[in-house]
Amino acid sequence: MRSKKRTPLIVITIIMVLFFSFLFIRIFDSPEKLAKEMVDEFYSYEQEGNFAESWDLFHPLMKEKWNKTTYLQDRAHVFIGHFGTESFEYNIKEIGEVEDWQMDKDTPSFKKAYKFKVTQTYKGKYGKFSFEQEVYVINNKGKCQIVWNYNE
Numbered sequence: 001m002r003s004k005k006r007t008p009l010i011v012i013t014i015i016m017v018l019f020f021s022f023l024f025i026r027i028f029d030s031p032e033k034l035a036k037e038m039v040d041e042f043y044s045y046e047q048e049g050n051f052a053e054s055w056d057l058f059h060p061l062m063k064e065k066w067n068k069t070t071y072l073q074d075r076a077h078v079f080i081g082h083f084g085t086e087s088f089e090y091n092i093k094e095i096g097e098v099e100d101w102q103m104d105k106d107t108p109s110f111k112k113a114y115k116f117k118v119t120q121t122y123k124g125k126y127g128k129f130s131f132e133q134e135v136y137v138i139n140n141k142g143k144c145q146i147v148w149n150y151n152e
Contacts, residue, residue: 035114035137036094038144042135043090043118051075059138059145061107084125093117101136104150110138113147 038057045054051072058066066074079085095115102109113136121130134149 031139032094032097032114034144036092036116038137038146039092039116039118039135042146043092043120046075047087047090049076049080049087057146059140059147061103062147083122085122088120088122090121091119102151103147113138
């Protein structure tokens with residue numbers, strides 16, 4: 001008789017544990033957090049000069065704009081060659097979620113994007129200088145991908 005009374009309690013306890021586990025995961029792995037982690041991963045690769053890995057994180061529209069070989073050569077040429085810098089520090093500021101955003105006027109709009117402002121600070125042969133760039137993260141078929149803003 002005793003075990004019949006325990007069964008509902010055990011089932012309720014299991015359901016509560018599953019519910020709170022799901023809630024915990026949703027809070028700590030929110031889409032915004034995952035998007036920011038993607039931006040951080042992208043700029044970590046860039047900081048290391050690992051432009052092939054950072055290019056791989058681009059959305060297909062960015063890959064159309066920058067073929068891989070050109071991107072690798074251009075990034076190394078400009079930042080290392082012209083500016084005389086080996087690396088940089090960066091800061092990511094979360095701006096928020098935007099709806100119906102376009103990379104440029106000729107591309108389709110994205111239903112939802114996460115916008116960030118990234119500041120890269122260099123120390124090179126021209127002294128200390130910073131670049132600020134708007135960076136967007138798009139969820140493309142369940143995968144976060146980087147897109148830059150080419151709007152005027």
